[in-house]
Amino acid sequence: MSVKIAAMPSNRRAQPQAEKRAELISAARDLFVQDGYDPTPMNRIAQKAGVTPNTIYWYFKDKDELLLAVLDALLQEDMAAYDPVSQWPLADQMVWLVGRLRQTSTLMATVHSRIRVSPALNEWHDRFHALVEALLLAQLPGPLPPASRDAEIRIICFAIEGLVSHQIDPVTTRQTCEALAARCLVLAGR
Amino acid sequence: MSVKIAAMPSNRRAQPQAEKRAELISAARDLFVQDGYDPTPMNRIAQKAGVTPNTIYWYFKDKDELLLAVLDALLQEDMAAYDPVSQWPLADQMVWLVGRLRQTSTLMATVHSRIRVSPALNEWHDRFHALVEALLLAQLPGPLPPASRDAEIRIICFAIEGLVSHQIDPVTTRQTCEALAARCLVLAGR
DNA sequence: CAAACCTCTTAAACGGTATTCAAGAATGTG
DNA sequence: CACATTCTTGAATACCGTTTAAGAGGTTTG
Numbered sequence: 001m002s003v004k005i006a007a008m009p010s011n012r013r014a015q016p017q018a019e020k021r022a023e024l025i026s027a028a029r030d031l032f033v034q035d036g037y038d039p040t041p042m043n044r045i046a047q048k049a050g051v052t053p054n055t056i057y058w059y060f061k062d063k064d065e066l067l068l069a070v071l072d073a074l075l076q077e078d079m080a081a082y083d084p085v086s087q088w089p090l091a092d093q094m095v096w097l098v099g100r101l102r103q104t105s106t107l108m109a110t111v112h113s114r115i116r117v118s119p120a121l122n123e124w125h126d127r128f129h130a131l132v133e134a135l136l137l138a139q140l141p142g143p144l145p146p147a148s149r150d151a152e153i154r155i156i157c158f159a160i161e162g163l164v165s166h167q168i169d170p171v172t173t174r175q176t177c178e179a180l181a182a183r184c185l186v187l188a189g190r
Numbered sequence: 191m192s193v194k195i196a197a198m199p200s201n202r203r204a205q206p207q208a209e210k211r212a213e214l215i216s217a218a219r220d221l222f223v224q225d226g227y228d229p230t231p232m233n234r235i236a237q238k239a240g241v242t243p244n245t246i247y248w249y250f251k252d253k254d255e256l257l258l259a260v261l262d263a264l265l266q267e268d269m270a271a272y273d274p275v276s277q278w279p280l281a282d283q284m285v286w287l288v289g290r291l292r293q294t295s296t297l298m299a300t301v302h303s304r305i306r307v308s309p310a311l312n313e314w315h316d317r318f319h320a321l322v323e324a325l326l327l328a329q330l331p332g333p334l335p336p337a338s339r340d341a342e343i344r345i346i347c348f349a350i351e352g353l354v355s356h357q358i359d360p361v362t363t364r365q366t367c368e369a370l371a372a373r374c375l376v377l378a379g380r
Numbered sequence: 381c382a383a384a385c386c387t388c389t390t391a392a393a394c395g396g397t398a399t400t401c402a403a404g405a406a407t408g409t410g
Numbered sequence: 411c412a413c414a415t416t417c418t419t420g421a422a423t424a425c426c427g428t429t430t431a432a433g434a435g436g437t438t439t440g
Binding site for chain 2: 036038039106109110112113115116117129147148150151152154155157158159161162163165166168172175176178179180183186
Binding site: 016017020051052054055058 | 387391
């Protein structure tokens with residue numbers, strides 16, 4: 001308790017730090033999306049990134065924390081891709097979103113099944129839902145009565161989740177999205 | 191290739207067979223529902239049933255097959271409990287169903303996340319959805335145009351799944367179910 | 381320059397998992 | 411009593427996520 005009291009500045013090379021982390025996230029993302037979370041051993045992630053499994057644990061506390069980073073990366077990509085879509089008709093937006101999320105549907109199922117076991121994942125899931133609901137709220141036509149408005153948003157949100165996680169043919173998917181959008185119009189027109 | 195050609199009649203004790211199997215299913219059910227599928231080792235299931243882990247593998251091929259048997263048992267109970275409920279108003283039925291399924295919501299998430307990995311579980315899930323949709327179809331008020339009818343059933347089904355798997359307070363749950371039922375009335379009245 | 385230090389990497393080990401194997405006990409049949 | 415079938419088990423296998431202890435290699439400091 002003598003010498004090194006406040007002498008811990010963030011000194012060294014900072015670039016490789018972020019780069020390696022990004023490489024690990026990228027490798028994990030590919031494998032998680034393709035094979036699923038549970039079936040992908042840390043083994044293979046490390047191998048794909050050209051590293052020993054232990055190395056991952058210097059950058060991430062857990063396999064769960066790695067999953068969290070992957071989810072953040074995917075969400076960021078989705079948000080960027082959504083930007084131009086936000087001008088489309090509501091039903092088309094839903095169809096687009098379903099198709100987009102379907103590519104990572106296995107991870108969506110993983111998130112739901114790990115919510116009870118990982119508090120961090122639970123928080124991420126809550127933030128994700130809040131985000132989607134906010135986007136949906138901005139897209140609803142006209143002023144709706146707030147009581148039914150919230151219910152409507154929840155229904156749309158859950159329906160999208162259902163369409164994503166159960167593989168359903170494109171025609172049926174579109175019909176369902178049209179039905180959801182039509183309902184909002186009916187409510188707004190009243 | 192000489193002696194025992196066609197000498198394998200199904201002879202022995204048949205009662206203990208089914209009893210032991212039922213005990214294993216019961217033990218697994220309690221643990222799966224309480225702690226979840228993945229966090230429950232075959233270890234503990236065997237211990238709760240007063241058996242060695244290996245014994246389970248004489249009655250069930252897999253942990254997945256054991257899960258399947260548990261799901262069948264739960265479904266049977268739910269169906270029996272639903273019988274009187276089938277006379278209630280549609281919204282009340284939904285609220286009841288959500289509350290009922292919530293008790294096994296962790297298993298529902300497990301099923302969804304293991305669909306891609308276990309064909310048998312996938313089939314079970316398909317049958318389950320077909321069953322729920324058939325029940326819903328019988329409950330829809332009046333004759334609906336078949337195109338929107340199917341979409342409506344899907345939406346209700348997915349909304350119920352969403353209400354079950356995301357913990358949502360009772361008031362919000364009821365509001366959502368009322369909104370779903372109200373929509374059907376609007377469509378039928380038109 | 382050298383010593384101390386921090387960042388990063390690794391080989392090896394640990395505890396836990398589902399599942400399999402080989403052997404044996406229990407139980408009805410001839 | 412032999413015998414085959416049904417059931418049970420102790421031990422082993424293979425894999426997994428994670429930890430530990432040790433060490434390279436560059437950075438700072440005296």
